[in-house]
Amino acid sequence: MTFAGERVARTRRILVGGTVLVAVAAGLAACSSEPPGPDSATKALAAALTSGNFAKAPFAGGTADASAATAARTAAYEGLAPWAPQVAVVSTTIDEQDKDLATVTLGYTWDVDESDADWTYETHAKLARDDEDVWHATWSPSLLAPDLVAGEVLTVERARADRANVLGAGGAVIVEPRLVHRLGIDKTRIAAPEQDAAARELAGALEIDAEAYAGKVASAGEKAFIEAITVRDGDPNYDVAALAAMPGVNDVTDTIPLAPTRQFARPILGTVGPATAEIIEKSDGAVSDGDLTGLSGLQRQYDAQLRGLPGLTITAAQADGTAPRQLYTVEPTPGTPLTTTLDVGLQNAAESVVATIAPASAVVAIRPSTGDVLAAASGAGGEGMSTATLGQFAPGSTFKVASALALLRSGMTADSDTTCPATVTVDGRSFTNFPEYPTDKLGTIPLRTAFANSCNTAFISARDAASQDALIDAAGSLGLDPHAALGFPAFLGDVPGDSDGTDHAASMIGQGRVLASPLGMATVAASVARGATVVPRLVVPADGAATQEPTPDDTASSGEPTDAPRPIVPLTADEAATLHQLMRGVVTEGGATFLLDVPGDEVAAKTGTAQFGEAGNLQNHVWMIAIQGDLAVAVFVDVGEYGSTTAGPLLEQFLRAAQG
Structure with missing residues (x-):
């Protein structure tokens, strides 16, 4: 290999030693x-x-x-x-x-x-x-x-940014750093032979797996602190002082982002904790070991917004750390608060309503004028799932609001006659009313009476006036859009398009394959109250921030819509006014007269009961939806008696609490 300087020297030798060669070279140069x-x-x-x-x-x-x-x-x-x-x-x-x-x-x-x-x-x-x-x-x-x-290598040091708070309606702080106690065995506080017994004693007091915790203690380093539980300061369920006094136990105080109570919208808001290996791997370097990140719910979905940007210092130094040189530095950027529409008072009221309900349950409240979700509480029976926003259940007779809209669009009015027999048979399957249906409301009755008393057979008898497509359109007009993108994990509702015969008959009364969430049915009530289709809103996007998509884990339970998207048929003010009258009739002459004396604006409502399970062991999903002023509410209990008897008292409790 010859480099440029060497080639120049060779050229000079040729020039000195041979004029013929020079001439040839010059000629070649001229042509190249x-x-x-x-x-x-x-x-x-x-x-x-x-x-x-x-x-x-x-x-x-x-x-x-x-x-x-x-x-x-x-x-x-x-x-x-x-x-x-x-x-x-x-x-x-x-x-x-x-x-x-x-x-x-x-x-x-x-x-x-x-x-x-x-x-x-x-x-x-x-x-x-x-x-x-x-x-x-x-x-x-x-x-x-x-x-x-x-020999020099580059290293980075991170400085954690302040994680932003989660806010509610009116800027109220919901999630903020709160004092906690990390309780566990500190191996520097107890002799090695006594550590196993101490670990088991602590586990027993906390009612956690003693064998597993003792194993963690045994495998940890000789000076390790092995956390057993994190308890928020003031939690009445734990005597922190007594636990800290046990042999070998240390109480390490810390602050972590927490809601006002352990239950407060927990399935929706999610939790914050040390980043998992999976989160770190998927972050492309944005999250490192030891960082606090959202682990579930909105905390995870909007984690990038909330956690901000870490401070970074990149240094060049010898491999042993000597002679460091700073190459790049940037200060931490605090996170941006996540604003939700949750009303702290109403959310607490909703949490109180479901606090003692054993089956899965939910209370959802929406402000019809804005679509803002004011409360979305899920009972403990849902085992951590957001029953309020992701539950998929047959809505039963609360869906008759949509069926009634489809019948109104076919030309019927609230005073049109319907037929309400004790039993109606469709393709060999018999449908009946609920057992306590009033016998004096059988026979030929106006639609308003059939709605107020929730006559199943009347709606099924009128099924030819409301095709399955008409039901889908009516449901969409009331906000049950299976394709809605809301900026948070949610399922509103779904009405299958391929139903006929008995399946279509069941759809008329909110059973069969019709599904809705408590959020979806609260949206139906809100649309009636507003006089236009409501799209629920729970998250208020930050200025300039893109809407974050829910994580796959959060949407896994929301299911896939049964049909392709279709245009939403607008709900008219006149249609909504008639539906409001029908729902008011449920309170004045139907199954919800117990709501007549609720203080404040007059209440309009609809009860709902949907059977599920195997023949011979049928159980009931129970519902109630209601409108009062600029408030729309849905109450759901997975297993109950009837909408009016199980969900009804819970609805009344919430409405009274909402009045202050």
């Missing part, structure tokens, strides 16, 4: 094109520095330089994983004195956080063209980072 520039080599060098694959890097030292570059790059960047740089050619300058020499400026871009700002810098490489017109670069560690020398 300009020798190639260094662009191909500089692009190959930038690509190699980006990928870390130096097999085709244009180094003068060939494979030896490639091996050295590979080893140096791996060692230098290991402390920045999983980040990797993008390297591009910024400029190339040919030496004015020697056209066979050049300098290339390489621009580095590191995407080190989720902001638009990146860590950028430039390095420089020397190139020379050999006698075969091939350009080669000189390898140096300084190609990797500014002034980097052999």
